[in-house]
Amino acid sequence: MNKILISVVGPTAIGKTKLAILLAQHYNTEIISADSRQFFKEMNIGTAVPSLEELSQAKHHFIQHKSISEQYTVGDFEREAIDKLSHLFKTHDVVIMVGGSGLYVNAVTDGLNDFPNIDPSIREDLNKELAEKGIEALQVKLKQLDPVYFEKVDIQNPQRVIRALEVTIGSGSTYSSFLNKPKPEREFKVVSIGLKADRPIIYERINQRVDLMMDAGLLQEVEGLADFKDLNALQTVGYKELFKYFSGEWTLEFAISEIKKNTRRFAKRQLTWFLRNKNTKWIDFDYEPTTLLSKIDNEIVNLKHG
Known part of the structure; x- marks a missing residue:
């Protein structure tokens, strides 16, 4: 040390x-x-x-x-x-x-924190949604699925929003639930x-x-x-x-x-x-x-x- x-x-x-x-x-x-x-x-x-x-x-x-x-x-x-x-x-x-x-x-x-491996197709779908509907649609989705992380994250940053959504959707657990592990x-x-x-x-x-x-x-x-x-x-x-x-x-x-x-x-x-x-x-x-x-x-x- x-x-x-x-x-x-x-x-x-x-x-x-x-x-x-x-x-x-x-x-x-x-x-x-x-x-x-x-x-x-x-x-x-x-x-x-x-x-x-x-x-x-x-x-x-x-x-x-x-x-x-x-x-x-x-x-x-x-x-x-x-x-x-x-x-x-x-x-x-x-x-x-x-x-x-x-x-x-x-x-x-x-x-x-130790996040699970997520099917890459979920990110692909979210990127497609970003391109077609804009960041606002993903923000609404994140607020519904993980309101705790929604209050913490820079919601104008599409990479952060997409990462939280792909983990939440792919794992069945909220992104925020992974944040307090040792x-x-x-x-x-x-x-x-x-x-x-x-x-x-x-x-x-x-x-x-x-x-x-x-x-x-x-x-x-x-x-x-x-x-x-x-x-x-x-x-x-x-x-x-x-x-x-x-x-x-x-x-x-x-x-x-x-x-x-x-x-x-x-x-x-x-x-x-x-x-x-x-x-x-x-x-x-x-x-x-x-x-x-x-x-x-x-x-x-x-x-x-x-």
């Missing part, structure tokens, strides 16, 4: 990648990404994948290692990430994890570092990032993925809005404004999720690096001897 996983969390556009690289260089170690939007090789600009320069500054894992056409669940990620950590901890005392996907972060730090013990300790800023600053950083994404060619990236717009991986901010532009439903100006609005809402939900962890040490986004590294060094020493 002398191995340490430093988990860097916080809302989108706050500077998590920069901090993760600083920590990786300080501890001469590697980075695991827990950002579910960055897993897919076809999605680059709209998911804010680290630049080639950033990737060259520290070794990253779980960046663009899957295709949008592949089924890749949080359970798959948990298994692969724990396996990778076991390997990395053979040669490193400290490993960095960074990402804004709270469920994926928790899967690594705390473990997931979780596996981890063979490492976790230092959780959260980046924060006043809400106007976060929102301004988000607006600037979206503008930079558009300048970098997001419109062309999304246009090239139009044939795959119904895939789960593409039901995400930055892509679904521009698909509506290409279908003629929205103007480009309105689509961009919706990306900014929906990203701000996403950031708010991220903060709500991460604030649940009372062990997270929150620091200002404009931290002084030397002072911060000293504090984390001390935190690790205390954790190892605590």
Whole structure:
């Protein structure tokens, strides 16, 4: 238990990648990404994948290692990430994890609950229903079948809603009934570092990032993925809005404004999720690096001897 996983969390556009690289260089170690939007090789600009320069500054894992056409669940990620950590901890005392996907972060730090295997055809049927009737129909179904989880889940996230429904339908038990089972013990300790800023600053950083994404060619990236717009991986901010532009439903100006609005809402939900962890040490986004590294060094020493 002398191995340490430093988990860097916080809302989108706050500077998590920069901090993760600083920590990786300080501890001469590697980075695991827990950002579910960055897993897919076809999605680059709209998911804010680290630049080639950033990737060259520290070794990253779980960046663009899957295709949008592949089924890749949080359970798959948990298994692969724990396996990778076991390997990395053979040669490193400290490993960095960074990402804004709270469920994926928790899967690594705390473990997931043990869900049963479900017939894949159920997910296929639910995806078809999503495409034909929209997310609202699935929300109504989830509220009827599992009202407890309906109150907890981000009901605007189709992947979360579909996952809950497929488990509930396929197992005959509610998704929420699987959530309180004992979780596996981890063979490492976790230092959780959260980046924060006043809400106007976060929102301004988000607006600037979206503008930079558009300048970098997001419109062309999304246009090239139009044939795959119904895939789960593409039901995400930055892509679904521009698909509506290409279908003629929205103007480009309105689509961009919706990306900014929906990203701000996403950031708010991220903060709500991460604030649940009372062990997270929150620091200002404009931290002084030397002072911060000293504090984390001390935190690790205390954790190892605590």
